[in-house]
Each structure stands twice: as structure tokens, then as C-alpha cells.
Amino acid sequence: MFKFKALFIGLLGILLFAQFAFAGPTYERVMKTKVIRAGIMTDSIPGAFYNDKGEWVGFDVDIAEAIAKRLGCKLERVAVNNKTRIAFVQQGRIDMSVANMTHKRERDKSIDFSITYFFDGQKFLAKKGKYTKWEDFVGKKIAVQQGTTSEINVKNLLKKLGDPNYEKNVISFQKESECFQALKMDRVAAWSTDSTILLGYAAKEPGKYELVGDFFSDEPYGIGLPENDSDWRDAINFTLQDMWKDGTYMKIYNKWYGPNTPYYFPLTRSIEMWP
Structure with a gap:
């Protein structure tokens, strides 16, 4: 009986340690592993989709790649849909959801969001x-x-x-x-x-x-982020603002929504900028 209890307590301790380690601050883990796991849609033209060549492309794909590059990380793309994009953030399966997701107060009860990065x-x-x-x-x-x-x-x-x-x-x-x-x-x-x-x-x-x-x-789109992780949220917000400031954002925007594309959609607002 004693051995069983000891084994049980030991296994419980390992599980609790693993859970604690996994649930650590996202920013610290990302900076350590240099990998960002991004949830991205697969059939949302032109946000994120597979083109005729079978390539996973789109506005959200390029935004996610640009964020990862600026943070010195490799991007790991994870396919999500409208049902899984929030759940995957909650479960820690992705670090951010770049998936044409409208920032709603109801959704904010489940996850956090970046500043608005797209207006529709x-x-x-x-x-x-x-x-x-x-x-x-x-x-x-x-x-x-x-x-x-x-x-x-x-x-x-x-x-x-x-x-x-x-x-x-x-x-x-x-x-x-x-x-x-x-x-x-x-x-x-x-x-x-x-x-x-x-x-x-x-x-x-x-x-x-x-x-x-x-x-x-x-429909203001925000990047879905883990709850109560301000360092990670700040990193994403600052990166989006830097991309806007130096023209990277508009380069990506015009690539997918500019006047010379099949998806022309004039930009009507600016990203929130902090001094």
C-alpha cells in the first residue's frame, strides 16, 4: 500500500511539474525555443489558403511570418478553423491565433487579443x-x-x-x-x-x-493570445506597430488587398500606435 501511495504521489508530482512547466509564460518559452506556433486558417481566401500549387499562402500567413522573423523565431504553422482557433490557444497548442478572428467581448472572456491588425x-x-x-x-x-x-x-x-x-x-x-x-x-x-x-x-x-x-x-481582427500573459501580448503589439511604422504592414497589405490584386479592399483605418 505504501509503495502504491509513493508511486502515485511521485507520478502526481511529475504531472504537476510538467503542467507548471508547460503553462509558463509564453514569451519566456518562445524566446528560449525560438519557435512560435501560430494557428492559421486554410481555406480563408485571401487571408490564408492553399493556392493552385498547394502552397499555404495569404495575408495572415505573411503577417505571422513577419512577426516571427522580427522576434528572431521560426514560425510553426498549425491549421485551425473557426471551432479550434480559440480552443488551441486555451490548451496551449498554439502561441497565437492569426486567423481572421473578430475581437469580441465574449471571446475576450476566453483568451486575450492583440491590438486590431485588420479592419473588415x-x-x-x-x-x-x-x-x-x-x-x-x-x-x-x-x-x-x-x-x-x-x-x-x-x-x-x-x-x-x-x-x-x-x-x-x-x-x-x-x-x-x-x-x-x-x-x-x-x-x-x-x-x-x-x-x-x-x-x-x-x-x-x-x-x-x-x-x-x-x-x-x-469586424476588427485581433491576434488571439493566451490569457494573462502581458509580456507576450506586449511583444506582439509592439511588433505589429513596428511593422506599421516601417512600411512592412502596408507591403503585405498591398500584396493581398491592393488595387492590383483580385481582392482589392481599400484600407480605411490605421493600426493603433503608442508613443
Whole structure:
């Protein structure tokens, strides 16, 4: 009995030590290992996606790579989706989530966020020439990604516009590519999410789709970070600000959203800068 207790206490001690060591400050561990594990999407055009050559590319990919380079680290890319990007931060499986994630107060209860590094808003994407305004979608099926702020925003808008079946008319899918496929096959009248994502998919088939109506939400993107780790949060914030100050940010932005790209999206705001 004594041996069993001793063994149990020993194993418990090892587990507690391992947990303590793993849960240490992110900044210290990253500076020691020189590796940053970043959660990045895989089908969010042009934020982060696989191109025709099978390369993992996009705005978020370049932002994450630039952050790692400035901190003298190697970037380890970890595929995430709308369901795992927060959980992976909480579980310590990634050090930051660079995954077109809107900073919401509700999400801030679970993880911390950097300053806003991208500014977007939500719209509808539909086949060209079929709809002209929000009201046209009352009573129609709308595709959204499951578990996103976009899903909530569309339901609230349709309810406000008087759609008695707004709950049933919002159809949830797991992936952005599935939403686009549903639109292509006329299973839904429109797909609604952040406008830059819609622009990305519409560019795959030029001239067939268009954005409808004005923005009906603000979507400020933040980098998801572990809770209560101010040194790491400061490192990310300072790096983003330095990238803005020396032009690195705009170089990356124009590469993906500039006037000479299929995803043209004029920048309307500036990153928060601290003196």
C-alpha cells in the first residue's frame, strides 16, 4: 500500500511539474525555443489558403511570418478553423491565433487579443444581378459558418428586417468553401461573412458574383493570445506597430488587398500606435 501511495504521489508530482512547466509564460518559452506556433486558417481566401500549387499562402500567413522573423523565431504553422482557433490557444497548442478572428467581448472572456491588425465588415455575396439590398434576402436561405459572429449577425439582421423564419433561413456550414459551394449550387440565395473573404471566393469566378448592400457589422481582427500573459501580448503589439511604422504592414497589405490584386479592399483605418 505504501509503495502504491509513493508511486502515485511521485507520478502526481511529475504531472504537476510538467503542467507548471508547460503553462509558463509564453514569451519566456518562445524566446528560449525560438519557435512560435501560430494557428492559421486554410481555406480563408485571401487571408490564408492553399493556392493552385498547394502552397499555404495569404495575408495572415505573411503577417505571422513577419512577426516571427522580427522576434528572431521560426514560425510553426498549425491549421485551425473557426471551432479550434480559440480552443488551441486555451490548451496551449498554439502561441497565437492569426486567423481572421473578430475581437469580441465574449471571446475576450476566453483568451486575450492583440491590438486590431485588420479592419473588415460583414456583407452578403450573391450571384450577380439577382439582389440589390438587404431586404431582398428576407425569406431567403443564407449560408454562414457555424459558430461564428457572422452567423449571429445575419440572424439579428434578418430578425430586424422582419423575417419570421430568420432562425431556419440561416444555414450553417463548417467551412467557408462549403458556404461558397452552397451558393454556387443555388442551395442558398447568398453567403454572408466578412467582405474580404467573400471577395476572395468571388475572385475565383470573375463576373459571376457580387457583394450586396452596405456593411452591417464592424469586424476588427485581433491576434488571439493566451490569457494573462502581458509580456507576450506586449511583444506582439509592439511588433505589429513596428511593422506599421516601417512600411512592412502596408507591403503585405498591398500584396493581398491592393488595387492590383483580385481582392482589392481599400484600407480605411490605421493600426493603433503608442508613443
